[in-house]
Amino acid sequence: MASATQIDHLELLLGQDSSSSFPEMASSAREQALAAGLPAVKEEEYKFTAIQRKIEKSISDFGRAKVLELTPEQVAAALPEGFDGDYIVFNNGIPELNLSSFGQEGYTATLLSGSRPEKLGKVAKNEKDVFTAINTASFIDGLHIEVAKNQQIEKPIHFLFFNQSNSGQVINSRILIEVEANAEISFLENTVSVNDESYFLNQVTEVIAAPNSKSSYSRLQNESNQAITVNNFETDIHRDAVFTSNVISLGGDMVRNNLTLNLLDSGCEGNMYGLYLLNGKTHVDNHTNVDHTKPHAESNELYKGILADSSRGVFNGKIFVRQDAQKTNAFQQNNNILLSEDATINTKPQLEIWADDVKCSHGCTTGQLDEEALFYLQARGLGKDQAKGLMLYAFAGEVLEHIPDEAFRNHADALVKERLGTKI
Amino acid sequence: MSKDNQILEEFTSKEYEHGWSVNYEADEAPIGLNEDIIKWISAKKEEPQWLLDWRLKAFRHWQEMTEPEWANVTYPKIDLQALRYYSAPKQAKKPKSLDEIDPELLQIYERLGISLNEQKRLQGIAVDAVLDSVSVGTTFKETLSKLGIIFCSFSEAVQEHPELVKKYLGSVVPMTDNYYAALNSAVFSDGSFCYIPSGVRCPMELSTYFRINAANTGQFERTLIVAEDDSYVSYLEGCTAPQRDENQLHAAVVEIYAAKNAEVKYSTVQNWFPGDKEGKGGIYNFVTKRGICAGDNSKISWTQVETGSAVTWKYPSCILKGDNSVGEFYSVAVTNNYQQADTGTKMIHIGKNTKSRIVSKGISAGKSQNSYRGQVQVMKRATNARNFSQCDSLLMGDKCGAHTFPYIDIQNSTAMVEHEATTSKIGEDQLFYCNQRGISTEDAVALIVNGYAKEVLNQLPMEFAVEAQKLLALTLEGSVG
Numbered sequence: 001m002a003s004a005t006q007i008d009h010l011e012l013l014l015g016q017d018s019s020s021s022f023p024e025m026a027s028s029a030r031e032q033a034l035a036a037g038l039p040a041v042k043e044e045e046y047k048f049t050a051i052q053r054k055i056e057k058s059i060s061d062f063g064r065a066k067v068l069e070l071t072p073e074q075v076a077a078a079l080p081e082g083f084d085g086d087y088i089v090f091n092n093g094i095p096e097l098n099l100s101s102f103g104q105e106g107y108t109a110t111l112l113s114g115s116r117p118e119k120l121g122k123v124a125k126n127e128k129d130v131f132t133a134i135n136t137a138s139f140i141d142g143l144h145i146e147v148a149k150n151q152q153i154e155k156p157i158h159f160l161f162f163n164q165s166n167s168g169q170v171i172n173s174r175i176l177i178e179v180e181a182n183a184e185i186s187f188l189e190n191t192v193s194v195n196d197e198s199y200f201l202n203q204v205t206e207v208i209a210a211p212n213s214k215s216s217y218s219r220l221q222n223e224s225n226q227a228i229t230v231n232n233f234e235t236d237i238h239r240d241a242v243f244t245s246n247v248i249s250l251g252g253d254m255v256r257n258n259l260t261l262n263l264l265d266s267g268c269e270g271n272m273y274g275l276y277l278l279n280g281k282t283h284v285d286n287h288t289n290v291d292h293t294k295p296h297a298e299s300n301e302l303y304k305g306i307l308a309d310s311s312r313g314v315f316n317g318k319i320f321v322r323q324d325a326q327k328t329n330a331f332q333q334n335n336n337i338l339l340s341e342d343a344t345i346n347t348k349p350q351l352e353i354w355a356d357d358v359k360c361s362h363g364c365t366t367g368q369l370d371e372e373a374l375f376y377l378q379a380r381g382l383g384k385d386q387a388k389g390l391m392l393y394a395f396a397g398e399v400l401e402h403i404p405d406e407a408f409r410n411h412a413d414a415l416v417k418e419r420l421g422t423k424i
Numbered sequence: 425m426s427k428d429n430q431i432l433e434e435f436t437s438k439e440y441e442h443g444w445s446v447n448y449e450a451d452e453a454p455i456g457l458n459e460d461i462i463k464w465i466s467a468k469k470e471e472p473q474w475l476l477d478w479r480l481k482a483f484r485h486w487q488e489m490t491e492p493e494w495a496n497v498t499y500p501k502i503d504l505q506a507l508r509y510y511s512a513p514k515q516a517k518k519p520k521s522l523d524e525i526d527p528e529l530l531q532i533y534e535r536l537g538i539s540l541n542e543q544k545r546l547q548g549i550a551v552d553a554v555l556d557s558v559s560v561g562t563t564f565k566e567t568l569s570k571l572g573i574i575f576c577s578f579s580e581a582v583q584e585h586p587e588l589v590k591k592y593l594g595s596v597v598p599m600t601d602n603y604y605a606a607l608n609s610a611v612f613s614d615g616s617f618c619y620i621p622s623g624v625r626c627p628m629e630l631s632t633y634f635r636i637n638a639a640n641t642g643q644f645e646r647t648l649i650v651a652e653d654d655s656y657v658s659y660l661e662g663c664t665a666p667q668r669d670e671n672q673l674h675a676a677v678v679e680i681y682a683a684k685n686a687e688v689k690y691s692t693v694q695n696w697f698p699g700d701k702e703g704k705g706g707i708y709n710f711v712t713k714r715g716i717c718a719g720d721n722s723k724i725s726w727t728q729v730e731t732g733s734a735v736t737w738k739y740p741s742c743i744l745k746g747d748n749s750v751g752e753f754y755s756v757a758v759t760n761n762y763q764q765a766d767t768g769t770k771m772i773h774i775g776k777n778t779k780s781r782i783v784s785k786g787i788s789a790g791k792s793q794n795s796y797r798g799q800v801q802v803m804k805r806a807t808n809a810r811n812f813s814q815c816d817s818l819l820m821g822d823k824c825g826a827h828t829f830p831y832i833d834i835q836n837s838t839a840m841v842e843h844e845a846t847t848s849k850i851g852e853d854q855l856f857y858c859n860q861r862g863i864s865t866e867d868a869v870a871l872i873v874n875g876y877a878k879e880v881l882n883q884l885p886m887e888f889a890v891e892a893q894k895l896l897a898l899t900l901e902g903s904v905g
Binding site: 044323326336338339340341343344345346347348349350351352353354355356357358359360361362363364365366367368 | 494804817819820821822823824825826827828829830831832833834835836837838839840841842843844845846847848849
């Protein structure tokens with residue numbers, strides 16, 4: 001049961017005015033959210049992430065963040081160098097199509113309020129995470145992307161989030177992506193904190209990958225260290241489709257990523273790659289969930305973390321293999337390096353298997369850099385810091401290499417290098 | 425029908441070997457649980473006041489606790505008020521030596537293959553046998569006492585060595601630790617107590633054998649092992665129960681205290697009645713086992729072979745407090761039919777240069793669910809802590825489940841922690857290879873499973889290893905078709 005103070009904060013989060021484009025959906029989601037309450041640390045899913053306390057402490061003015069002034073110059077500056085593709089601007093969570101650029105054909109990008117898609121809310125369900133319910137109850141408008149059948153979209157679509165609030169406001173963003181059969185596309189996402197004020201970003205992204213489609217979504221989280229982010233990302237993967245997720249977390253106050261891949265049919269493949277490079281007091285929690293429901297599907301997961309200062313990393317990777325899902329191959333790996341005495345890592349690689357003819361494995365390591373490798377580099381004339389930086393960069397590189405777009409990858413790469421250069 | 429098939433048939437229909445029960449006169453507490461019952465038990469055992477106070481404190485604390493629900497097991501709620509908390513075989517007076525023990529009681533143990541008399545002479549293992557709630561006899565007492573080793577029933581220890589019991593009781597598993605540990609602290613009836621003085625290496629294996637006989641009783645025993653500086657002991661525990669339709673509760677507490685340079689090896693072969701093929705009956709095994717490596721360079725090693733019980737809920741743990749201390753956990757957990765096991769370990773690294781090793785092998789067959797749940801925690805001051813965990817699961821049949829829930833919490837940058845887990849089934853090529861060489865599928869499975877579990881079985885003392893191997897084969901009979 002939600003306690004009285006919890007409800008107060010929840011109601012503030014949900015907001016009083018109902019300007020949602022989907023009032024019916026919003027009001028039922030509101031009830032669901034109120035019934036569930038904000039997750040306490042007693043709950044297994046939020047055991048290491050005291051998000052409730054964080055929200056109560058950091059968010060003073062619970063109003064919805066207003067749409068702010070954005071200039072085309074600001075947008076251009078936020079794009080990675082040498083970027084070639086389409087981009088869509090989100091102004092405090094709400095898509096601003098007139099600032100966006102659409103050069104390619106084969107897909108449509110519309111406001112949710114315009115297209116009113118049937119499948120909205122069918123992938124990421126309100127009952128799964130209370131923040132999804134809060135989002136459904138209070139988002140004003142969102143983005144709907146439809147990639148037409150057999151279309152191979154050559155260049156990536158870049159989502160640019162500009163977030164700005166005046167002392168602790170709530171930003172909701174909602175995206176629904178439908179990739180039709182045999183289509184191919186890749187998405188990029190970057191978040192820009194315009195100022196250093198605290199805010200609460202509540203993102204819900206739903207992806208439907210139709211049979212034989214191929215899609216990827218790469219996300220760069222590099223927000224100000226006042227930002228609290230909860231990201232609920234869920235993908236339904238259908239027969240023979242391939243979906244890849246890349247999540248690079250570099251900053252924020254508290255970040256919680258719930259990533260779920262539902263492998264709904266035979267032959268599908270889900271990949272999840274993640275890197276968290278943390279310093280200061282940043283707290284990043286990655287909860288991933290792969291659900292194998294049918295035979296002959298495959299999933300790969302690799303999450304790596306480097307933690308400095310008094311940062312904290314949480315990794316919880318769940319792999320479910322249902323009884324029908326024979327011949328499943330599921331692989332999961334989580335590696336962590338702690339660089340300081342005050343850094344903490346809580347990891348829980350979890351396997352739940354109900355089918356017998358499967359190959360599932362997970363591995364998890366936590367440690368420091370290999371002394372011998374360090375010595376090898378030093379023996380060849382590298383300074384200790386340089387050698388360390390090189391090794392950490394190689395460690396991180398294994399994740400970065402999965403980002404499909406070169407410009408975006410270079411951008412992320414440069415950020416990572418910069419971090420490691422200052423010994424994070 | 426060929427001879428082979430006949431043997432196979434016999435084997436598969438062979439359910440639970442130790443399913444018999446014996447009618448003996450018992451001294452029983454009334455059914456139910458309240459402060460009066462606790463006072464009754466305490467009075468019956470002529471306990472000192474401090475122990476009664478301790479029990480009552482635990483009971484009052486327990487009343488405020490709720491049953492844990494986080495484990496990956498499902499079972500109907502246990503009505504703790506419908507249980508009998510004390511049942512003792514009636515003996516005219518306390519036996520002074522084995523010769524005075526009621527022959528009928530000795531027979532029970534002989535049927536189990538543990539002849540208290542014979543063992544006295546032959547095997548060189550000291551046994552403390554616990555029937556229902558109380559210890560019926562301890563062998564080799566004199567030989568051990570010459571070395572200063574105390575090995576006796578818990579009640580005897582309370583009478584004869586109250587200062588030791590008082591010092592160590594609840595020091596590793598506090599009475600407020602968890603729901604079942606608190607319950608045990610309130611109502612525990614007997615158990616074993618073992619004290620190894622400084623510098624003594626225990627010359628023989630010490631062993632406790634637990635047997636639940638009476639119906640509607642819960643068994644709540646408590647084992648306390650204290651190893652002083654530079655000492656060594658290897659301790660074995662075995663258990664069986666009669667086949668009954670209703671579920672019975674077994675909520676034990678085991679505490680191990682290892683001082684400087686001490687080493688304690690604790691091995692369990694758990695074979696409580698697992699319930700029948702339809703999942704009816706069986707023991708609920710909710711056990712709290714924990715050891716503390718209090719002194720530097722101490723070592724605690726847990727080895728367990730879990731084949732029985734309808735529901736198992738057990739996490740033998742090590743608190744590595746002393747510098748350079750070592751904790752080990754080797755486990756084979758086999759579940760068949762409707763058994764559920766949620767078992768694993770906790771390794772808590774506090775001291776410097778502490779090491780732990782976890783090897784867990786789960787085997788699930790039939791409609792059973794087998795979970796590994798473990799935690800490796802490296803505290804802030806535990807520099808150079810090292811952990812290696814491996815948990816493998818083997819699945820037989822498509823209706824069973826294997827789950828892993830490893831928690832790894834690290835607060836020190838010098839820690840090296842590795843965890844790996846795999847899940848697979850027995851390879852068809854492996855079976856084919858055996859078949860080709862004239863080994864039947866059934867035997868091949870036993871062979872492969874034994875090979876799979878070897879890393880753990882090797883840790884067991886010889887006598888137990890043989891028993892464990894047989895148990896493994898037996899538990900899995902008929903699980904491959």
